[in-house]
Amino acid sequence: MKQKNIHTSQYFNLEGSTIYVSGPLNIYNSSGFLHDAETFFRSNPGTGFSLNLSGVTRLDSAGALALHSLQKTAQQHNITLNIEDTTEEISNKLELFRPVENKTVAPGKKEPLFYRLGDSAVHIFNEYIVTFFYLVSDILFWSVKDVFNSKQRRRGEFLNQAVSIGVNALPIVASMAFIIGLVLALQSSSQLRNFGANIYIVDLTVIAMMAEMGPLITAILVAGRSGSAIAAEIATMKVTSELDALKTMGLNPLRFVVIPKIYGSLITLPFLTILASISGIAGGALAAYLYLDITPEIFFNRMPEALYQKDILTGLIKSIVFALIIVVTGAFFGFKVEEGAEGVGRSTTSSVVAAITLVIIADSILGLMFY
Template sequence: MAHTVTHPITIENAEKSYAEFSAYARDTGSETVVFDLAGLEEIDSAGLAVFHRLQSTLEHDNRRLEFENIPERVRQLFELSHFDEPSDEIETPPPPKNELERIGLIALDTWQDMRSMLGYIGRVTLALIWSFKYPKKVRWGDVVRYVQETGANALPIVGLMSALVGLVIAFSSAIQLKQFGANIFIADLIGIGVSREIGPLMAAILLIARSGSAFAAEIGTQKISEEIDALTVMGLKPVPYLVIPRIIATLITLPLLTIFADFFGVAGGMVIAQFSLDVSPTIFVTRLGEAVSLWDISSGVMKSFFFAILIAGVGCYRGMETSGGAMGVGRSTTQSVVSGIFLLVIADSIFVVLFQYLGLN
């Protein structure tokens, strides 16, 4: 006894057909379920999937699916979809590692990562020394371009953000200062706070966001389009060629941006001093001269040299480590910002402790 299929089996009625066929299979209960396909005029891939599905359910119960009177066209389709053979086993990805193995793998990865990072730091240091020894070999044209890109073009945003932060800090402290009648000390607070921490940090954070990420994306794109390989096989080392100009450019721009940020941060505080605390600009500036030492300003600027190497170095490193297409470039860019800010805060904390310890206050 065979079930005669009279209607086409297509994507339109696949589920309905499956319900019909499996009901028939259930009702006959025989070990071999036979379908007569003589009347089957049209079947598409969804139809084939219906029979495949039926076959695997039947196989599961140790029953079999058979066809009679298969039209030529349908037979070809059946052959193409390997109906007669057991379906290929779906490859399972290797089972997840157990916790211990995973910890080990992460440790190994971290170790590798640190080793390659260390190698990179070494190469950058050597290349920096080399470029001080042979300044003529540095690609100054690129340096100028990056100075423009990382410095000049960043002025408006650095100025605006620093002024706003100066404004906010002054405003939130104004209330407290007023309570003690210590209005004049707004100049101390803003002057020292901005020149030591806010200025250098604002400039550095904006440099990470604007330029560290751009370095990672630029170099990452060059990496995935084989440009870095091309450099290497030409005998041009990627570090002196791509990284050093960027580091030198940020070494020039970040200290200048820091001074710029200092200036606007203090200006922001001065506005609040005038309007909320009745400290006139003249008094503010006079007090500023007494409160802020040269060391306050120069320590901030000094830190920014280290930050510059850090930020450009990390951005370029993430770029060079890029792999895996467009997504890889995105990942590197994100990584450059995340690890840039992380390392920035760590480095800044070290400086605070170091200055304290050395008695440089």
Template structure:
């Protein structure tokens, strides 16, 4: 048994004032390029036009819309259009589509959305920042509860994941942290050399490099590098898991995402960043020593002899003591922004950027607060 296949929609123009329509004027029967074929027709302007639709075998809303477009184009030439031979059901469908097209043309365009004013933009940004701050506080509380739960039951800690994160965030970051700390020590020593040479105070380059590097620059540069390197990775990893619904799957299995994804990263970074800070201390002082010898003729032995007198253990511990706080800020903010990912890849990128910006901002704010506190305590 063979099924008869209806011919596709077709248009013929036997004379300049007439058209013959045939075939199946449906979504399936309309040929590719039908609209371009309609635009290519050249009706005679101002003359009456006849459209023979007796050979139209089928018509649906898509075909009626195309046919209505053809009739409107012919009427736009200024002449009358006589549609002949179209069956009664097809005529009713065509009239219905014509009414819808006319109603749509008469409907006024919606007014453009008003642009928010400066005050409204500031208000919305403030509300959004406040909501995010409240959510961050809630996330910190959730992390603290999970940490206390694991402290009561140490077997809940995922030590293998902690060690892996220490390698990734700490050991793998040694080259970039060491290089930048070394270069920063060179820069600080170089910028100070001219001023010290004018007053014959070359040896005080040790005080400048030692105190500035150990107290401020070394922990800060290590934290900024880790924020851009590991904090962004935390946000991207967790954000991707949220998008692919892996976090929901963990909750379904009864596994707390904070214990699996946040605590190992937090503990690893709290351990790794102080060690990176010590490494940055050593390399930054070495860079200062190299520049002091090149610019001020302060030898290595002389530099180290002055160094142990100028830099106290308190100054060293002040710099190292900041590192765990910076690490906690970076890990918590990175994981928090990862969990706030919604949508697709664009959201992952947006939250990753936010995690880096907010981490660096909060690290600098925390460093400023440390400076005020240490100044009050005379440390």
């Protein structure tokens, strides 16, 4: 090839504004080629050249990367470099070994406060509230249907759940209700004594325990004790794929796992509430005897005058509503778990907090309705 060089190199020749590369360009000579080319570009900044590859006999991955790197080097020296006269094979290799460009994503514009609040509200509504009510509807449907379809119920599971949720919770519920009834009467006795209204300690204790404190104490203790167990059991079953195994066997996990707990809680929580109210009244009677000189005989004779059927029904209705809330909340957070053991712990904690919160809200609503 006739050379009209203004720059000499063992790797390429320059004729006019065209750089001719000849011979192989591979791993053995690509570094030297880049070194000579960068030296040439440094001495000729701000110009334009064409890179002719018609004379390249062999190109490997190192050579292809060297050519791509050469274009970036030319840009650094404000040189425009156009590759021309490439064979189909060389063009394919250049395209195959083209470096992946790192695309930096510009930081997004911060959305306004009310937009972010609205987006969070929509997410919470769709992710929690809507899903929660879907779960409630499914549970109510299967709870009613399985009452009349005994073949679908697990034999003996209702009794197991009644013992687990209700009977085993009796000692802690009765003892705590007794202490709260005692403290309630004790704190009220000093004020009633100032007005000579000692006998009204009976009305205060009986009505408070039967209509308000008895159901609420029972629900909070059961939510902390049994509600957490329900959430942990279902979450563990989901993490260990036991729920998927039930689906594989053609069983509805909701029907198989949750419905027996609904039956057990609906039956046992009203009885627990009554026993908690009785324990609280006994604690109030003890405080009245010790601090107001009201004998147990006077206390219990006064009870029929202070206690109305409405107060008893209020406590029982609240206990049924609270039982549904506790089981549904535990099941909801159990089914929503998505991670491993850490997720089980978080769902259990969330279920207890949510159940107690919903119980208190429901108690306030029912209190306004009945009074």
